[in-house]
Amino acid sequence: MTTNPLVARIATGTAPIETLATLALEQHRVIPADRRAFLHLAQRETATPEAADFFEFLAAGEAMAGERLIAFAEACGVDEARLRTYEPLPGCQAYPAYVAWLALNAEPTDVVSALTSNFAEWGGYCATIAGALRSQYGFTDEACGFFDFFAEPSPELDEKALRVSGSNKGFVNTYSTLLRHYEGMFWTTLGATP
Structure with a gap:
C-alpha cells in the first residue's frame, strides 16, 4: 500500500470524484509543460546525444499521455469549458515549474x-x-489509460537512461530531493481540495 495519503484514499474509493477531476485538470497543465521542458533539454547545446535521445523519448511519451488524459477527464465530468476556465493550484504547479x-x-x-x-x-x-479507478469508481479501460501508460515499466526508457550519467552527483541529489518534495506538494495540495 502506498504511503501517499491521497493515493491511499483513491485506492479505497474514499477520494471524491471532484478530487479526481482536479487531478485531471492539473495534469492538463503539467503534461504539456513537462513536454516542452523535455524538448528544451533535448535541444540544449550541452545535451549529449544520449541525453537528447532520452528527453526526446520522454517528450513523445508526454504527448501520448496527454492524449490518454482526455478520457480520464471526461470520466470525471470535466468538459472543454471547464478546462479553459480552470485556475491551477500553485502547490500542484510547483513541480512542472521546477x-x-x-x-x-x-x-x-x-x-x-x-x-x-x-x-x-x-x-x-x-x-x-x-x-482503483476500475474497482472503486467503475471507470472504463479507456478512462484509466493515462495511469496505465505511466504504470507500465518501460525497458526502452530504462535503457536510454542507463546510457546517460550525471556529471555532478551533488547537484543530482539536490535536484532529486527537490523533485520529490515538489511532487509531494502536488499530492498534498490535491488532497486538501474539497
Whole structure:
C-alpha cells in the first residue's frame, strides 16, 4: 500500500470524484509543460546525444499521455469549458515549474539522473490509481489509460537512461530531493481540495 495519503484514499474509493477531476485538470497543465521542458533539454547545446535521445523519448511519451488524459477527464465530468476556465493550484504547479527551471539551468545529464530517481514511485502511484479507478469508481479501460501508460515499466526508457550519467552527483541529489518534495506538494495540495 502506498504511503501517499491521497493515493491511499483513491485506492479505497474514499477520494471524491471532484478530487479526481482536479487531478485531471492539473495534469492538463503539467503534461504539456513537462513536454516542452523535455524538448528544451533535448535541444540544449550541452545535451549529449544520449541525453537528447532520452528527453526526446520522454517528450513523445508526454504527448501520448496527454492524449490518454482526455478520457480520464471526461470520466470525471470535466468538459472543454471547464478546462479553459480552470485556475491551477500553485502547490500542484510547483513541480512542472521546477522541471522548467531544470530545463533552463541544470546540465541535461544531471536532469536525467534526477528524473529517473522518481520514476518507480510515480509508476507505483499510477498503478494503484488505475486499479482503483476500475474497482472503486467503475471507470472504463479507456478512462484509466493515462495511469496505465505511466504504470507500465518501460525497458526502452530504462535503457536510454542507463546510457546517460550525471556529471555532478551533488547537484543530482539536490535536484532529486527537490523533485520529490515538489511532487509531494502536488499530492498534498490535491488532497486538501474539497
